Amino acid sequence: MAEHGNRALARWRRWVLANLGSFSALFTNTNFGSAWLILAPVVSLVATYAPRRLFLTYFNLFLRRRARRLLNAVDPYVTIDISEPGGEVRYSRYGPVSDSDTTYEEVKAYLSGAACSQDARELRAEGAREGNGLVVSMRDGQDVADEFRGVSLWWSSVIVRDVQGQRKGDRRFQRLTFHLRHRGVVVDEYLPHVRRQGREILFSNRRRRLYTNSKSRDPYYEYKSWSYIDFDHPTTFDTLAMDGAKKRDIMDDLDTFRNSRDFYRRAGKPWKRGYLLYGPPGTGKSTMVAAMANYLDYDIYDVELTVVHTNSDLRRLLIETTSKSIIVIEDIDCTLDVTGDRASSSRPRRREAADEKPPPPPPRDTVTLSGLLNFIDGLWSACGGERIVVFTTNHVEKLDPALIRRGRMDMHIEMSYCRFEAFQTLAKNYLDVDDHELFGAVEEFLREEDLTPADVAECLMVARRAGSGEPSRCLEISIDELKKRAAEKAKAEAEAKARAEAEAMAWAAEAEARAAVEANAAAARDRGNSR
Ligand SMILES: Nc1ncnc2c1ncn2[C@@H]1O[C@H](COP(=O)(O)OP(=O)(O)OP(=O)(O)O)[C@@H](O)[C@H]1O
Numbered sequence: 295m296a297e298h299g300n301r302a303l304a305r306w307r308r309w310v311l312a313n314l315g316s317f318s319a320l321f322t323n324t325n326f327g328s329a330w331l332i333l334a335p336v337v338s339l340v341a342t343y344a345p346r347r348l349f350l351t352y353f354n355l356f357l358r359r360r361a362r363r364l365l366n367a368v369d370p371y372v373t374i375d376i377s378e379p380g381g382e383v384r385y386s387r388y389g390p391v392s393d394s395d396t397t398y399e400e401v402k403a404y405l406s407g408a409a410c411s412q413d414a415r416e417l418r419a420e421g422a423r424e425g426n427g428l429v430v431s432m433r434d435g436q437d438v439a440d441e442f443r444g445v446s447l448w449w450s451s452v453i454v455r456d457v458q459g460q461r462k463g464d465r466r467f468q469r470l471t472f473h474l475r476h477r478g479v480v481v482d483e484y485l486p487h488v489r490r491q492g493r494e495i496l497f498s499n500r501r502r503r504l505y506t507n508s509k510s511r512d513p514y515y516e517y518k519s520w521s522y523i524d525f526d527h528p529t530t531f532d533t534l535a536m537d538g539a540k541k542r543d544i545m546d547d548l549d550t551f552r553n554s555r556d557f558y559r560r561a562g563k564p565w566k567r568g569y570l571l572y573g574p575p576g577t578g579k580s581t582m583v584a585a586m587a588n589y590l591d592y593d594i595y596d597v598e599l600t601v602v603h604t605n606s607d608l609r610r611l612l613i614e615t616t617s618k619s620i621i622v623i624e625d626i627d628c629t630l631d632v633t634g635d636r637a638s639s640s641r642p643r644r645r646e647a648a649d650e651k652p653p654p655p656p657p658r659d660t661v662t663l664s665g666l667l668n669f670i671d672g673l674w675s676a677c678g679g680e681r682i683v684v685f686t687t688n689h690v691e692k693l694d695p696a697l698i699r700r701g702r703m704d705m706h707i708e709m710s711y712c713r714f715e716a717f718q719t720l721a722k723n724y725l726d727v728d729d730h731e732l733f734g735a736v737e738e739f740l741r742e743e744d745l746t747p748a749d750v751a752e753c754l755m756v757a758r759r760a761g762s763g764e765p766s767r768c769l770e771i772s773i774d775e776l777k778k779r780a781a782e783k784a785k786a787e788a789e790a791k792a793r794a795e796a797e798a799m800a801w802a803a804e805a806e807a808r809a810a811v812e813a814n815a816a817a818a819r820d821r822g823n824s825r
């Protein structure tokens with residue numbers, strides 16, 4: 295009943311608003327109208343003694359104020375229109391940029407939320423711009439009521455035809471109506487709340503993306519920009535094989551980060567968190583990044599540092615990243631000199647032997663460690679939104695402590711060899727087996743052998759095929775495969791060690807021979823000189 299009353303009130307209010315325009319014009323027009331006729335004697339008296347122009351201005355103001363007060367007494371409701379963007383295309387240096395005001399879309403998404411749209415009877419559904427979701431919104435001319443902190447508000451979807459009444463010039467608005475006395479709450483709190491909620495609905499409807507930086511196709515600009523594909527990685531924390539307690543710690547940390555917007559704001563800290571993932575190849579560092587992105591519903595920016603030539607290119611690239619994203623630099627030790635000698639930071643280089651010549655000074659245009667550090671410390675303070683940065687490495691001991699100190703990399707996560715708990719997860723993933731009497735044998739074996747989750751996963755794949763899905767058979771084959779893999783690894787390691795020793799001996803013999811030749815030459819010179 296009350297709702298019906300509200301609707302009737304809104305309809306009546308719209309009629310009054312439409313007609314009061316001409317009514318107030320009667321009062322505000324100083325040349326014509328009955329108000330002018332009634333007040334004419336007074337006006338002419340004052341006009342005699344006051345400069346005419348000044349008098350008319352003040353009189354006009356006076357009448358306007360009266361008219362506004364009268365209007366407020368009759369209709370204390372205020373409306374705010376949020377119009378559909380015009381769709382005009384602006385151009386930036388890097389190409390066309392679509393209209394950047396997203397308020398209309400955000401309001402529409404907010405109104406499509408369950409709380410609001412259940413009021414409206416006539417709805418319209420459109421495919422979301424991204425993803426397979428639908429955005430359900432009000433049909434033109436519909437009203438819905440909303441409430442915020444005890445304040446009642448009404449939204450209506452309005453369409454305005456152009457002058458000739460042609461559909462081509464239609465412009466849509468979402469019109470918000472509320473009582474005058476709530477203006478402060480509505481403008482300062484409600485509308486930002488609507489935008490935030492709308493943004494979240496739009497974000498959850500979209501497909502997530504995996505961005506990579508690639509060389510620009512435009513020959514004029516050396517600038518490297520992002521290109522993306524849809525990110526549809528199946529890994530989750532459930533399927534990630536690792537120690538259970540460690541996994542829970544990471545998930546808790548991510549949850550705390552995600553829910554700490556107010557904390558970061560209060561503490562004056564940029565809303566970012568850094569994770570360093572380290573461990574041997576195949577222990578699941580990249581898989582962990584995918585699990586994090588799926589858990590948080592974030593995009594991933596995979597930074598390929600080898601195609602970024604300068605610090606300013608890097609800065610530009612990273613500033614273009616959006617909120618709610620994970621910025622990953624894989625194998626950080628291989629792509630940048632981060633080996634603890636910051637003074638000579640330069641492009642990748644590896645000094646294999648102690649007596650190798652020192653590297654040339656870094657070229658002027660290069661990404662340096664200090665450039666990267668400046669970016670990590672500086673970017674997010676300017677960009678506001680939430681971001682996670684992840685570095686992965688196989689050799690944590692080689693990294694400059696400045697790069698991974700707490701505050702830059704807040705959490706250091708070791709991804710280690712596959713032990714029994716991780717095996718259980720993999721057995722579930724690959725063989726759909728939760729528990730089995732053969733698990734004991736596997737547990738014992740993995741306690742002694744250092745196999746990575748990637749190795750174990752491969753063995754399980756082989757067993758799954760060969761065992762035709764029969765659990766006992768699959769597990770027996772798995773154990774054989776694991777033993778085979780461990781033996782192969784041990785053999786490969788022994789061979790690598792023997793090769794390294796042989797190389798070192800050959801190198802030492804060569805150095806000895808070179809030294810002997812040099813000594814002989816020096817002795818011959820000395821003999822020549824003494825003659
Ligand atoms: N912890 C894990 N949980 C589940 N699967 C894993 C795990 N670790 C590795 N794998 C499997 O092994 C494959 C390779 O793992 P991944 O690429 O994540 O290793 P990585 O540590 O990033 O290796 P690299 O150091 O060579 O980059 C993955 O595709 C996945 O199938």
Ligand SMILES: [Mg+2]
Binds near residue numbers: 579581624686
């Ligand atoms: Mg990797």
